[in-house]
Amino acid sequence: MTGLAGTRRLTRLALRRDRVQLPVWLAALTLLEYGSAVSIVEGYADPAERTAFVVTSANNAALLAFNGLVSGDSVGATIASQVLLIMLVGAAAMSTLTVVRHTRQNEETGRAELIGSAPVGRHAPLTAALIVAAGANLVLGVLAALALVACGLPAGGSAASGVAVAGTGIAFAALAAIAAQLTSGARAANGLAAAAIGAAFLLRGVGDATGDVRGVRVDPGWASDLSPIGWAQRIRPYDGDHWIVLLPLLALTAAAAAAAFALAARRDLGAGLLADRPGPPRAGRGLRSPLGLAWRLQRGVLLGWVVAVVVVAAGMGGVGDAVGDVVASSDAVADAIGRLGGGGSPVDAYFAAVLSLVGVAVAGYAVQALQRLRTEEGGPLEPVLATATGRPRWLAGHLLIAAAGVVLLLAVAGATTGLVYAAATGGNWHLTGTLTAAALVRAPAALVLAGFAVAAFGLLPRLVTAITWAVFAACLLLGQIGQLLNLPAAVLDASPFSHVPAAPVAPVTAAPLVVLTVVAAALTATGFAAFRRRDIG
Incomplete structure (x- = not known):
């Protein structure tokens, strides 16, 4: 052979x-x-x-x-x-x-x-x-x-x-x-x-x-x-x-x-070929709960995302200083940025557009983090559930880490973008807080995708990877090229991010954020209920 x-x-x-x-x-x-x-x-x-x-x-x-x-x-x-x-x-x-x-x-x-x-x-x-x-x-x-x-x-x-x-x-x-x-x-x-x-x-x-x-x-x-x-x-x-x-x-x-x-x-x-480092003989106090275990498993992924977000956000903030020149070079470009960012001044529209992109990207982190659920189910989950840990506590630990990661990444993206832009322009330091708040407005939409990932894990575990990444890709495409291709409103509204106020251009209203949060909670509850009733593996 x-x-x-x-x-x-x-x-x-x-x-x-x-x-x-x-x-x-x-x-x-x-x-x-x-x-x-x-x-x-x-x-x-x-x-x-x-x-x-x-x-x-x-x-x-x-x-x-x-x-x-x-x-x-x-x-x-x-x-x-x-x-x-x-x-x-x-x-x-x-x-x-x-x-x-x-x-x-x-x-x-x-x-x-x-x-x-x-x-x-x-x-x-x-x-x-x-x-x-x-x-x-x-x-x-x-x-x-x-x-x-x-x-x-x-x-x-x-x-x-x-x-x-x-x-x-x-x-x-x-x-x-x-x-x-x-x-x-x-x-x-x-x-x-x-x-x-x-x-x-x-x-x-x-x-x-x-x-x-x-x-x-x-x-x-x-x-x-x-x-x-x-x-x-x-x-x-x-x-x-x-x-x-x-x-x-x-x-x-x-x-x-x-x-x-x-x-x-x-x-x-x-x-x-790289030897694994031996762990300590006893587990630390942080590993004595499902939340601590989830943090231990997820912290590497979150750290990598934080580094990537800082690099990308710094670039977005640095580019902001040139937005005026780019917009001035073409009326069509000004119109495109206005449509993507919701109107307003060129700089505000630009930041609204790029923060919308960041919001979708951070939802990708939530999807990736929650894919760990299926990986754990195929390996060490059964021994964990053989202890006093129940299914809801185990699932909640991973969900809390993913949700907290979404909020952290959005805050880091907004703050980094504002700080770099202020440093490049020699002023406008007040925009740091404004852009941080504008980035956090995207959190409910990102959490909708996290809730969808949990629901798919509970209802269709064998297809969870394909389904969740396909939905994420659809949201990314609708957000970036849907407006430019003049797709029907009914198609654009399929993405939760289309319902988020275009901050910092548009005023932030509570109604769409509350609705998105309720949808995320409903999807999450569906996933929890389905996971409790189905077989493991």
Whole structure:
């Protein structure tokens, strides 16, 4: 039997397991790219306005760090500078989660040991995971290119953009394969992979922000050369289409994949190459309650989200100083920001729009945190319930941590955005409190998604992951491109975030927040009642 025996069947099994998750990822990223491209095509139809916008972007370090590399003032180049970075990060996240799910998670849950009792080669599971991730990225690359062609852009540049997205995703899939060999848990492996994406993003951001500006083109600094995301940007779609830049991505993919296979051959099944630290012989007082246990399990995820929110919020606050120039460059852009932010002054509308995005993103934290419920049910839950701990107390512990995390992350986002904006403008320190309160207004809507996750866990535990992430993706898309595409109000109202007052532009009224809180409570109660009545496992 060879080391790859059974790869074909494991690939089919992995595709069956991901028959919902991967299509959701592909559809969400493709629609996000298409909607963003359409808004730019419509917003910058006038060449003079487009050039003014590109010059503003090229000369603002914060915009370069968080939007992407500026490479020309054509319609295609403008879209690439605003959209390509999002697609690269999205492809990387999809790839890392997919690889870890079909490697380290299978070992952690015992599936790999069961599969290993059949005639399956040692390298077959890792090979199947990489095949699935690579195939998903190739499909994403094709869809991304077709979405841009549908916007009327040249096929050559669209193909270069799609290849950049696919190449980046495949490279990070190989890096995730290494992370899966180093750790003994799926959460730790996902954490290492996420750290790699974050480091690549930050290095690219530093390189772009410190690059040389030459009119409507930016040559990034040396830090960008250390980042796979920076390499992908240098393909420069619609500005030369430098295909040669794919060689470093291919080399990284080959080297990382080879390293992953070599490491897999040197470790025991279920073990990681990084030794786990032994815990204390006795549990602390904090672990003597379901709430303490939930905090111990969730604190790493929350800390990672706090760091990410601080970085993103700092970028949003820094960009706020340039909003006036960006709005002045195009009436269509001013109208788009007004629709997303609910009107008002350009700066207030901008902050309302970005805080709405933060609110949806923080709901993603709640969904991720509550996915731990299903993970625990497949493992240590039964021994916990064999003690004096009842189901409601155990479930309430995880829910309280998730809800408190939502409030904390929103407060951190608002405060960081206000502080950075005040520092950039040399005043307006009063906006820190205003933006903190405006961010917290989004909490009830985020808690609706948390309540939905609990209800799905109680009613449909086998489908909870797919259902909750699909609903989250729908809310994200409706919030970001629904207004720009002029979707019917009935469709937009399906998202709880469409009912949140657009603070700091609109006055905050209690009625919608109370209704959202009641809906969240009803969904949560439904989940508690269903969980008490169904079987475990």
